[in-house]
Amino acid sequence: MTLSARALTVHLGTARILHGVDFDARSGAVTCIVGPNGSGKTTLLRALTGEVGYGGTVRLGGLDIARAAPWALAERRGVLPQATALAFPFNVLEVVRLGLPDPDDAGLARSALARVGLRGYEARFYQELSGGEKQRVQLARVLAQVREPAGPDGPRWLFLDEPVSALDIAHQIQVMRIARDFADQGGGVVAVMHDLNLTAMFADAVCVLSAGAALAHGGPVEVMTDAVLSRAYGCHLRVGRAPPPGVPFVLPHLAAEAAE
Amino acid sequence: MVAVGYTAEAMLPGDRSARARALTVVLAGFLLVAMAVSLAVGAAGTSLWGALGALLRGEALSTTDQVVLWHIRAPRTVMGVAVGASLAVSGALMQGLFRNPLADPGIVGVGAGAGLGAITAIVLGSFLPVALHDALGYYVVPMAAFLGGWASTLLLYRVATRRGRTSVAMMLLAGIALGALAGAVSGILVYIATDAQLRDLTFWGLGSLAGATWSKVATGLPIMLPALIAAPFLARGLNGLALGEAPAFHLGIHVQRVKNAAILSVAAATGAAVAMSGGIGFVGIVVPHLLRLASGTDHRHLLVNSALLGAALLLFADVISRSIIAPSELPIGIVTAVLGAPVFLWILFRQRGVLDL
Numbered sequence: 001m002t003l004s005a006r007a008l009t010v011h012l013g014t015a016r017i018l019h020g021v022d023f024d025a026r027s028g029a030v031t032c033i034v035g036p037n038g039s040g041k042t043t044l045l046r047a048l049t050g051e052v053g054y055g056g057t058v059r060l061g062g063l064d065i066a067r068a069a070p071w072a073l074a075e076r077r078g079v080l081p082q083a084t085a086l087a088f089p090f091n092v093l094e095v096v097r098l099g100l101p102d103p104d105d106a107g108l109a110r111s112a113l114a115r116v117g118l119r120g121y122e123a124r125f126y127q128e129l130s131g132g133e134k135q136r137v138q139l140a141r142v143l144a145q146v147r148e149p150a151g152p153d154g155p156r157w158l159f160l161d162e163p164v165s166a167l168d169i170a171h172q173i174q175v176m177r178i179a180r181d182f183a184d185q186g187g188g189v190v191a192v193m194h195d196l197n198l199t200a201m202f203a204d205a206v207c208v209l210s211a212g213a214a215l216a217h218g219g220p221v222e223v224m225t226d227a228v229l230s231r232a233y234g235c236h237l238r239v240g241r242a243p244p245p246g247v248p249f250v251l252p253h254l255a256a257e258a259a260e
Numbered sequence: 261m262v263a264v265g266y267t268a269e270a271m272l273p274g275d276r277s278a279r280a281r282a283l284t285v286v287l288a289g290f291l292l293v294a295m296a297v298s299l300a301v302g303a304a305g306t307s308l309w310g311a312l313g314a315l316l317r318g319e320a321l322s323t324t325d326q327v328v329l330w331h332i333r334a335p336r337t338v339m340g341v342a343v344g345a346s347l348a349v350s351g352a353l354m355q356g357l358f359r360n361p362l363a364d365p366g367i368v369g370v371g372a373g374a375g376l377g378a379i380t381a382i383v384l385g386s387f388l389p390v391a392l393h394d395a396l397g398y399y400v401v402p403m404a405a406f407l408g409g410w411a412s413t414l415l416l417y418r419v420a421t422r423r424g425r426t427s428v429a430m431m432l433l434a435g436i437a438l439g440a441l442a443g444a445v446s447g448i449l450v451y452i453a454t455d456a457q458l459r460d461l462t463f464w465g466l467g468s469l470a471g472a473t474w475s476k477v478a479t480g481l482p483i484m485l486p487a488l489i490a491a492p493f494l495a496r497g498l499n500g501l502a503l504g505e506a507p508a509f510h511l512g513i514h515v516q517r518v519k520n521a522a523i524l525s526v527a528a529a530t531g532a533a534v535a536m537s538g539g540i541g542f543v544g545i546v547v548p549h550l551l552r553l554a555s556g557t558d559h560r561h562l563l564v565n566s567a568l569l570g571a572a573l574l575l576f577a578d579v580i581s582r583s584i585i586a587p588s589e590l591p592i593g594i595v596t597a598v599l600g601a602p603v604f605l606w607i608l609f610r611q612r613g614v615l616d617l
Binding site: 046049050051070071072073074075077078079081085086087088089090092093099103104110122123124145 | 272273274276277360361499500502507509510511512513515552556557558560
């Protein structure tokens with residue numbers, strides 16, 4: 001099953017944030033959206049999840065996102081926002097349960113918490129957690145919402161908006177592994193990413209956005225090149241190959257900058 | 261992911277829903293006690309227990325006892341339950357809707373808007389087209405209060421909320437403006453009111469359950485009940501809204517529908533309560549806050565428990581108001597303010613960090 005967007009255009013107020021973006025992702029794969037600040041990454045994710053109005057079409061399997069009811073969407077996909085502030089003093093178990101259609105299914109909430117490494121945090125108050133812990137609690141809530149990577153009626157999808165930006169390096173890898181496993185078990189993952197090296201390590205496909213348009217879309221080895229990334233980010237970047245599977249890694253190329 | 265099975269009896273760490281359910285039972289008992297006390301206490305020496313004993317022995321009640329119990333205390337008790345439940349539930353709904361524990365219909369001007377509606381109906385009701393006036397009958401005042409409350413809630417939400425986020429400062433300031441405007445217009449209306457209307461206004465404005473009659477109860481209840489019945493169905497939506505509007509949508513909640521239903525319910529419950537009993541403050545903020553401390557924010561339990569505790573507390577406040585300076589009566593608004601305002605200040609004290617944002 002695939003997620004496909006055609007000719008996506010999004011206006012926020014008078015500003016045109018996205019113009020004519022085509023985007024594809026398939027279940028069983030991790031698809032990352034990268035690009036500089038203000039290139040429209042988060043807006044693209046919001047359009048793909050039906051959170052903002054858009055021109056063009058987005059289809060998730062057989063579902064037209066613009067016409068689908070909120071609950072029909074919620075059965076198919078969970079969305080992790082960049083940061084979530086809670087209005088009231090919920091504890092961790094209660095936050096994770098917010099995602100469940102049956103809030104009394106505590107077993108599901110507990111296994112989701114164990115999945116993100118927060119077993120034993122159930123009774124802690126959300127407000128008292130660190131930024132990284134909050135982010136993982138929210139990830140557990142989203143995992144509990146979708147229940148499993150592949151349901152009887154098709155794959156489930158995770159949409160993650162900068163899932164690792166508040167995390168230290170060990171937890172970054174932990175969260176990316178969760179995303180990887182979810183895809184390996186048949187689910188779909190679409191993630192907005194800032195960290196190009198993590199993207200290269202975990203992504204099956206990469207979409208590079210620049211100024212509201214898709215600059216390149218494909219496998220990380222094809223897309224993540226000196227030319228594409230340097231053009232997208234507006235600075236000199238050099239892509240190397242880490243041993244042994246040849247995963248690309250990206251370094252700023254200050255010498256080239258100085259030579260200009 | 262493998263879901264692990266748990267028996268229902270096992271207490272899970274962090275699971276406060278069992279406590280909230282137990283609290284529901286306790287509060288229901290508390291409300292029954294409050295209703296009994298409310299029926300038993302009054303200026304006339306009629307004893308509820310004496311009357312019940314007489315009924316059980318098959319003796320007839322004296323006419324006085326019948327009138328006191330059935331036509332004075334019973335409607336007053338029912339009205340206390342209805343008004344107390346409505347005030348507390350509309351407080352809890354509004355706090356969920358505005359994502360803020362300080363939102364309360366009385367504090368942010370919804371009560372004032374409903375009051376303006378009621379005053380307008382009392383003073384200018386006779387200018388309504390005769391057909392409409394006759395069709396509405398006794399419902400003119402509660403309907404006008406409902407409309408006033410609805411318009412002010414809607415206005416408040418528009419002013420204070422931007423892109424799904426509510427600004428506390430904007431909400432409180434807009435509430436002050438609404439309250440001032442409603443007060444000013446009410447003042448003008450008082451000037452043009454006739455003597456008979458003035459008497460109605462004064463009586464009503466004191467904030468009191470005195471003058472409860474079955475016909476008054478019958479005009480308010482049909483407006484309140486749909487709101488009270490609808491409230492528990494909004495629980496999942498309000499729980500989701502605590503995360504913000506976009507995350508609530510992603511959880512499968514039809515956000516706009518939940519918001520519309522919550523605003524209508526707040527307006528109906530507050531409007532009818534204000535029309536029945538004038539402005540009674542602080543029930544809507546103190547009750548949900550105490551319950552959140554006791555058993556958490558889950559609206560599935562919070563709304564039901566708020567209705568029970570609000571009703572019971574208002575009945576006790578009413579008993580105090582009519583016994584403390586008996587045989588005359590203290591307006592109940594004074595009692596709830598004396599009890600509620602310090603609690604509200606304490607809540608503010610604890611919430612300083614939130615307000616600084």
